[in-house]
Amino acid sequence: MRLTRRTTMLLPLAAGLTGGWTSPAPDVVLYVLPELRGAANRLGSGFHASEGVPVHVFAAPPLGLMGLIRHRARDDVVVADAPTVQALAAAGLVLPASVTLLGADPYVLIGPREMAPLGAAAALTRYRVVVTDPTSAASFDGQALLRVIAGTTPLSAAPIGVATIPELVTMVGRERDLIGLARTSAVFGARSVRVIATIPASTTPPVTIAGGLTKNGQSGKAAAFLRYTAGGGLRVLKQAGLEVA
Numbered sequence: 001m002r003l004t005r006r007t008t009m010l011l012p013l014a015a016g017l018t019g020g021w022t023s024p025a026p027d028v029v030l031y032v033l034p035e036l037r038g039a040a041n042r043l044g045s046g047f048h049a050s051e052g053v054p055v056h057v058f059a060a061p062p063l064g065l066m067g068l069i070r071h072r073a074r075d076d077v078v079v080a081d082a083p084t085v086q087a088l089a090a091a092g093l094v095l096p097a098s099v100t101l102l103g104a105d106p107y108v109l110i111g112p113r114e115m116a117p118l119g120a121a122a123a124l125t126r127y128r129v130v131v132t133d134p135t136s137a138a139s140f141d142g143q144a145l146l147r148v149i150a151g152t153t154p155l156s157a158a159p160i161g162v163a164t165i166p167e168l169v170t171m172v173g174r175e176r177d178l179i180g181l182a183r184t185s186a187v188f189g190a191r192s193v194r195v196i197a198t199i200p201a202s203t204t205p206p207v208t209i210a211g212g213l214t215k216n217g218q219s220g221k222a223a224a225f226l227r228y229t230a231g232g233g234l235r236v237l238k239q240a241g242l243e244v245a
Contacts, residue, residue, distance in 0.1 A: 026221045116196070131145070142181050165186050209237075
């Protein structure tokens, strides 16, 4: 069919009425939290190997993800903490029927690779702690969370604040006497750090992780990738430290 100028002008309007447009390129664009980047890269590689479709991974904290999707940045699938995914669905930016629970990401204390495992209380009294500051650059308020976890346990020194989880992992990995408060997924794929102590769920419950399809996604393979993540991909999430059903 030959496209006239009038028809061409109407095409974007028609696409908007259906809520999305299917690109001829099947590539999947995936948005995740920064601590989930290692697991997301592994999921993307597995999907590419099985389906022949590349997955492009971009990471941002919750408010960053919401801002990008709200301003119609290209995205097909989002995997983040459940409250963020549910807020996107409530705003009409993620298809509510697509929201899928994937597992729970526990809070942990991490240290340099050579550091021996310790109990949480012992680690907090022996080493200085690196935490994320209460800003929109971080996935969670590490300063407030540390106060809950420490309780009456005396800290060895005042905590060190950083902006993001990746910055925290880098700092802890290059120092011998620092530990960091993170989620277990942040360690996956990092060669310089390890989990040295787990945080009891009774003190700080793990964060539920969910995935969903964005309303304005363009990849015809987006739904297949989300099914893969919630199926065979759970093995990768389990390797990353998530508690999966």
